[in-house]
Every structure is written in C-alpha cells, then in structure tokens.
Amino acid sequence: MTTSPLRLLVHGASGRMGQTLLRLAAGTSLLQVVAAVTGRAPAQRVVDGVPHFASAELSGAPPFDVAIDFSLPDGFDPVLALCVERNAGLVSGTTGISESQRQALIAAASRIPLVWASNFSLGVAVLDELVERAAAALSGWECDIVESHHVHKQDAPSGTALTLGEAARKGGAQPRYASLRAGDIVGEHLVQFTGLGERIELIHRATNRDIFARGALFAATQLNGRAPGSYRVRDLLDGPPPGPTG
Template identity: 75%
Template sequence: MGDPVRLLIHGASGRMGRALLRLCAEGAVDCSVVAAVSRRPAQRVVDGVPWFAASELAGVPAFDVAVDFSLPEAFGPLLALCRQRRAALVSGTTGLSDAQRQAMAEAAGEIPLLWAANFSLGVAVLEELVERAATALEGWDCDIVESHHVHKQDAPSGTALAVGAAAERGGSTPRYASLRAGDIVGEHLVQFTGTGERVELVHRATNRDVFARGALHAASRLRGRQPGAWRLRDLL
C-alpha cells in the first residue's frame, strides 16, 4: 500500500465535516487528515488534527485532496487554493451559483474534481440503472417518489433531480412526487410503468454516514487521477 491520502476537511464543524473527521479517526479509509477548516474553530488542535479558520486557508499544510461540505461563500477560495496547489477536490456544497459552476468547469481542466449532490455509492449505481432502464423501456411512464425527514425544505430533492437527469439521458421524461415525514434519512423510488407491467428501482439510506463514507471513498480514489470533472460512478 502507498502512503495515506492527505486530506483537507473543509467545512469541518458542520454535520458532514464532523462525520468525515470521525470516520477518518476510526480508520474508515487509508487517509490522514492534515487540516480541518471551519469559519471560527473553537480549538486549534482536536484529536491531533490542526484546525484553521476560513480566513487562514492559505496557510494550511500540503494536502492531496480537499473534501468540502461548506457554504457557497466559502467555496471560491477553496477552489482557488486547489488550483494553485494542483490538489484534487471532492465537494458536496450545494447552492452554488452559475458563476461558481463555471469556475468548477474551468478548474476541471487543471485538477481532478468531483461534485455530487449525493455521495451514497448506492445512489451512484441507481443513477446508472435508471439510465439503462429508461433507454430500454422506450415510451414507458417514469415517476420518481422521494421521501425525507420533515425538516428538509427543498423538493424535489437534489438526489431526485440527479436521478431524473439520468432518466432523461435515457430518453424518459420523469415526473416527481415528494414526501416529508418523520425522521426519514432518504428514500428514492423510480417507477417505470408500461401496459400491464411495472419496474421499480429503490434506494433507501438508513444512516447518514453513508454519505461521508462515499465522499471518503471518492477522495481515496481521486488522488493521482488526471484532471477532469469526475463522477462518483466513475470511481466505484
């Protein structure tokens, strides 16, 4: 085995950031967290990991891959740092502007970069299966039903839209329905209906750690790759 992947965790005080740090400490992947970045860190060192304020980003030590779950206003400086240092970037930050997405596309010409709305490995496989089904089942109805906890605001979910985009690539025109109930982590049902028969593809997440594990999986596979806009399914 080679040297551990040196990770920068950006947005480290958020829910995903904390999960990433915990899983790395538990040895979930062969990685070493060299720095954690948050808006205003409460401590300078936590469990041996040095913490930096967002305003100190330029001073972080050398890293192979930045894993980013932050806010749109913090995304630009991190992208610039990755380009400057020729480091890979894995990001799940949502709410990016068109200008930021354009900047990502330009950066992909210089560094390996992966942005995803959902880092579940199962969802990555679901997207591929949906595209294949849509291609094969020409003319069938396509419906996507997504269910999440009561506190989730956006509907349809970003994952549902990503799965719907896969259906569109296969030639289907998906319809969406959203349910908000209890503490559901995330469920996505894709239903193809023809005359007298129906095909259902379902993914259920029962633990939010699946998203952090997927992001770490992507980071471990992205180091050393050629520059480009990578997809999670490319790294399975």
C-alpha cells in the first residue's frame, strides 16, 4: 500500500529555519512541500520543484495538510487564519507573539490540531518532562536553570529556559535563572536541583541547528490527522495520545 506524502506549507521560507526545513523535507519521500511562503515577492516562482508565494498571496496557496510557521509576529495571524479556514494543522515556532495572538491560538485549538513551542528539539521535549517529574519528586530542593547561547542572542533568559522553568513550576519548584552569551554556542540548558548534600543536573546540549527543523518536521507528521487541540512536542513523542493537553 502506497502512502501519500504529507503536504506541507512552509511559512517564513526565506529565514534560516525556513531554508533548513526546505532542505530537510526535500530529502524524504514522506514529505512534500507544496508551498514556500516568504515575506517579499519571490525572485523565482518555482525553486527545486517547490512553488513560492509572497505572504500577500497566502490565500492562493494550494491545498496542504500542515503548515509549519517560523516567521514574524506580524505574519502569524494570516497563517493561523488560513489553517483554520482550510482545517489544516499548524506547527509554529514564531516567537514574540502578543497576548491577543496567544488567545487566538487557544481559540483555534478548538478547530484544528496545533503545536506552538519555543524549542522543537526532541531532546528538549524529553528534558521538559524530566524537569517536571524531578521538581514534583524533590519537594523543597532549590532549582536553578543556566542557559548558554552564542554572543548574538539578545533575549535572556532564553525562551527554552523559561519553558523549562514553567515545567519546574508545574512540579512545585521555584526556578532561578542565569544566562551566558559566549562564542558560537548553539544552545545549552542545565537544570539543577540542589538538596542538602546532593545535587541532580539535567543537561541538554545542541551542537547543530538542524535538530530544531527535524523536530518541527517530526511534529508535523505526528500532528496530522489528530483531533483539534493544543499539543506540546512531548505529547507527540509516543504516537497518538488519548487527547490534547488543552
């Protein structure tokens, strides 16, 4: 039995993540990018067999199963609206979205399956779960999160550190944060739990940025066909769960 490839729309295709998504998707027959959407009018309408569209032309994109969005906040609303209109899934890593856009995500989750995450690394998804479990088991222990990134990263703490901190809070801990900017570090996150006479360290180190695009593509394949709802990356790791988390 032949399975049709998953049809993807890549929104924010001219950015570093968008270019990586296009490169990796081209390497598998399980995925087909049917539209690459960029902020400005594309210099070429078809590149390596992939149709390109300007963001102003988004409504004219061909049918797709899941949109992967790594764009800017001002481009987020149209792609979310298009996914709801087309009854398609959405995987988004766009940062800096407003509170009203977060509320729009919540509303859209009643109509379509979607996942928004600050980090699509599968290793970080596992770390998130481990942090929550450790915090719940180690009541009263101190929790510190230390994140390290390249010198050009401006936000601190990183979005991933804050997400890990939220996992710690769910487990009952009160995290503290420290940030380091040095060299060309792709991304390192240390979550440390300290008790009297002992210490536990949970660490994730990223050495290649492709892991984030691979995680987003994995999320798209796992999200397709699910019930409407807001999913975390960690919800998608073990196959279809009983239902979404929210």
